[in-house]
Amino acid sequence: MALSKDENLRINKLLYNALMNQDDAEVIHICRGIPKGPLHTLTIHEDTVLHMAIYQKKPELALKLLEMVPSSDTHKLTWQNGGGNTILHETGTNKRTVVVAKEILRRARMLLGMVNKEGETALFYAARHGKTNIYMFLHDEVGRTISGLDLKTFLRRDDRFTILHIAILSRNYRVAYDIASNHKELINEKDANDMTPLQLLSTIKPQFSPKTSFKRMMFKLVDANVDDQESKFSFIRGLKKEKHSCEWAMKLATLLIKSDNSWEDTESWTDNRGSKFHEYRTTTLSAEENMITATTQEADDFNKAQTPLLLATINDSTVIVREILRLYPQAVEHVDKHGHNILHLAIMHRRYSIIDVVEEMKYPLDRLRGRLDKNYNTLLHMVGCKVDELKEDVKHPAQQLKEDQRLFKRVEKICTTLDTVTRNADQKTPSEVFFEANDEIRSQAKEWMSENAKNCSIVAVLIATVAFTSAYTVPGGPDKNGHPVLRDRSMFLLFTFADAISLSTALTSVIIFMNIVTSPFTFDDFASSLYEKQLAALILLIISVTMMMVAFAATLVLTITSEATWSNMTLYSVSFFPVIVFVYSYVPEYSTIAKDMFRVLKKMMGKIHNMIWDNKPQSTRVIDGSLNSLSHSPV
Template sequence: MALPKDQELKINKALYEAMKSKNDDEVIRICRGIAKGALHITSIHGDTVLHMAIYQKKTNLALRLLEMVPSCDNHKLTWQNVGGSTILHETATNNRTVRVAEAILHRAPMLLNMVNKEGETALFYAARHGKTDIYMFLHDEVCRSNEGTYVEASLKRDDKFTLLHIAILSRNYRVAYDIATNHRELIPVKDADGMTPLQLLSTIKPEFHPKSRIKSMMFKLIDTDLNAQQKKLPFGKKLRKLKKEKHSCEWAIKIANLLIKEDNSWEKTASWSDYGRSMSKLKPDQMITTAAEAKLDHTADTPLLLATIHDSTEIVREILNIYPQAVEHVDKEGHNILHLAIWHRRYEIIDMVEEMEYPLTRLRGRVDSNYNTLLHMVGHKVDDMKEDIKHPAQELKEDQRLYKRVEKICTTLDMSTRNANQKTAFEVFSEANDKLRAEAKVWMCENAKSCSIVAVLIATVAFTSAYTVPGGPSETGHPVLKGKPMFLLFTLADAISLSTALTSVIIFLNIVTSPFHFKDFSSHLFEKQLTALILLIISVATMMVAFAATLILTISNQGKWSDVTLYAVSFFPVLVFFYSYISDYWNMIVGFFRALKKTMSKIVLGFHNMWDYKPQSTYPVDGTVHFSSISHV
């Protein structure tokens, strides 16, 4: 008999409060007073008390509630909520309910093959939530209880999504590895979007190694035993988080290697052709005449190219380590890995290919189906969400640096090669960046004008301070506090502030009056702005130091504690300013040393090649000519 509405609301409220306060005895007491007991529906989504207890990881409560259900009502355990989830589906959401799942299947084994409204069994649900222990248990039960087609049906969803797909998407690489090992038939299976598990892995950018050196060192000191109790330690939660990250990295490498070894999609490549080197070979009706027709429409269908597009550098590296010949793969639009890496600005992948000398020789000089060389691709850019927002001048500077870099890779002929729109690489680059150059000009002018005003104000204050020194002059005209150390600090700081402020003003004026040619951005304009900004920051910092020194000279009363307080208050703005810009300066210093290291490596390599030079290696005795010797022809 159904309960009155008001009474049912009171019972549901009492059950919610009892579960919220973790009062298991009260929940049991309330359920004993209800006709349906543990199967009483207590949520607007059709969840029973058992559903709620299992979802909240209350193992003991769930077992007690299950005992309340008579054996003759075992068929009622198949109740599904609004989403179609059974109580077995709820056990798949955490690892603490393995005992509950075992007890449920003992009484209602038919739950193992029941699916929710999305076509997911409890096993599929466990893989989706990334819970290893409950997944292992349910997988063993499925393999033990079912055979043939029943097992296969448990591994797939109605929309062709497999267990391996969902495990990879949930970032549970341990489960994904187990699935790929035990069910290798799922490795080449495609979902409704035509994506294999490896293609899916290539798009989610898995992390194989920690990015920071500190975390890398910590990984070496900890194990990956996730079952070890760390709660008693003050840093137990952080340690467990590090263990999970290390565990994820280790299994990500394993599943990636397994899937890559089973994948041979890179062998099915488009025809490798230069498509001719002169546009005169094209018929008029074959030429692309509009920008809309020339738009690059890429649909990469291999893990290598997908990983390149989505910046999954680790996946690209693993594929090329196992199959180095895959670097020559070409898609249906004629794009190789370098075309896509340049187009999507994947600098780490460009570095990787550049280090592979022989593959680089094979890839340079190639054009796509629209006759775009590698140098043409610099002029194309994908408009997507960027991790960091850069100002127009910096973005233009990076594009110009990339153009020069790719120019060194390409052959001499590539510089004059015209694409399907009868445009050279430089013409494409200039047209693509013309709007960006205008934006960079406006940004740099406004920035220079604003900074010039600040620099002039600082210079005015510094100039005035030089003639109104702390303590004033003596009868002879010399400063009264001349002999004190703080006066020397004030003098140096004020002089540096004045000189750097005036110098920055001169540089900013030079920027404002610049013609803003393309070559100006690539040669000196950006460096001038950076130099002026650094001088302005130094000017502000030294002005703060001069202020602090002045405050100490004029107010100090030789009291120990009062002087300590005065020093702290005076230099506090300096510390705040230093903290605000320390990250920018640190990145600048790191970038400088990286560039210096790279330059030194090239110099050392150049000297090594000079002393080891062998003329006969270029033109062998047998009369053959190496490809590298004719690549620039």
């Protein structure tokens, strides 16, 4: 007997609330009292009670509901909701439903090949949700049932997306690696946007290693078994999951890269001849020729996706770039439709780590450094052709301009002398392109540094005034001879040093800030030492404030201290607490400065090592190499 509309609404409300409240007994009780039982459509999207129970990770309830479906109604298990998903599709949304999927297939095996409205089988659906356990189970079931050309339904969707594409997009690299290993024909398949799996992997920038040294150390202490749930600490479980993802991402990337040779299909770098080295032109293009050029350029813009090497460069996936160049070093010469090679793109997108990778390859660097793109831009032009991107670490204008100037000098050392005066299609030299591109940033940097220097100068003067006054009003006051009463106390020595340092650093920072304010703020000023002056003045100001706090704490301890040890400890803690908070607040700034210095020092030491090695006699190199090989050979 069919339910009335009002009765149906009432039943749906009760069932929905029971499912949301985890009341399995109530769900079973209600299902026993309605005609369709567990196959009753519950939601406005035509999900049955079984659909909902499976989706909500309730395998025990799902099995009990399946038992309520008589064998004569097995064909009713093929019901599809509004999106075309069967109950077998729903098992692909979580990893606890393998036992439910096994029971469903025992009763209705035809569900294995049914597709939803997007053309996805249950196997494809499990890969889309990135659930390893249920994917592996369904894949084994498909392998036992289907073979040959019939597998196409299970591996491809209606919109040309393959199961490998979708697994990569779901960030389940374990599943993606299994798919690529078992179905190698999918490795070079392209989706509707002509993207191969490796191209997709290059754009999503997977994490191949931990970002911090602490996590790298912790990775060595945990295994990558994500199925082990014995650990009670969520932090440990998270580490295992992250390590598992990193390891399988690396395995997947290596597998895909070995099968990729798209870089062989390259544009010609000799098509861009005819660049100018001075501003005088003998001929100009006619309007018709300009129109033809513009139309051709517009047609070129509507093109296929770039190769994985260049996509990885654009998306700052250094590991993929390094791995591609390790397996195919000749791929470094690939050129895209605009005539850009890997260095053009790395400079334009500010991928410093990738520039480092190419610089390590000395011979390819010699071949790439003089190349022009199709607008006759050299590598040095690219510094001024920066691509605007949304980034987490937003830098202030002065720092941004300084980094661009450092990059300009770095690329200038790579390029040939001729490249520094070469004019592009707009008849501009690299310097002109750089100045035009950064003129607005220079104005912003000037305003920012001026205001910052003025404000900090006021703070520094106030600190210097306090420190100067404190020097004449020492703690405890003077004796009859004018000497400080507490001069023999150890804390008095600390007060004296702290006050003197605070006064001297404050005054020094004022001098530097005044020098910044009176600067003309030209590009040369920013390139030379303007940014470094501001950084030095800020560091001196921070030291001054810190020392003023230390002097205050020492004064407090000298004047209020008592004999009781516990009260002394409390007083010390209260007095020095502002110092600790202040220093901790600026730890990120210090760490950034330290990292930059370490990176520069490391690069400098590497160059010194190479210079020493290059200057060694050949015989000495052979002996050193022999000794090195002997030291690493097994005994």
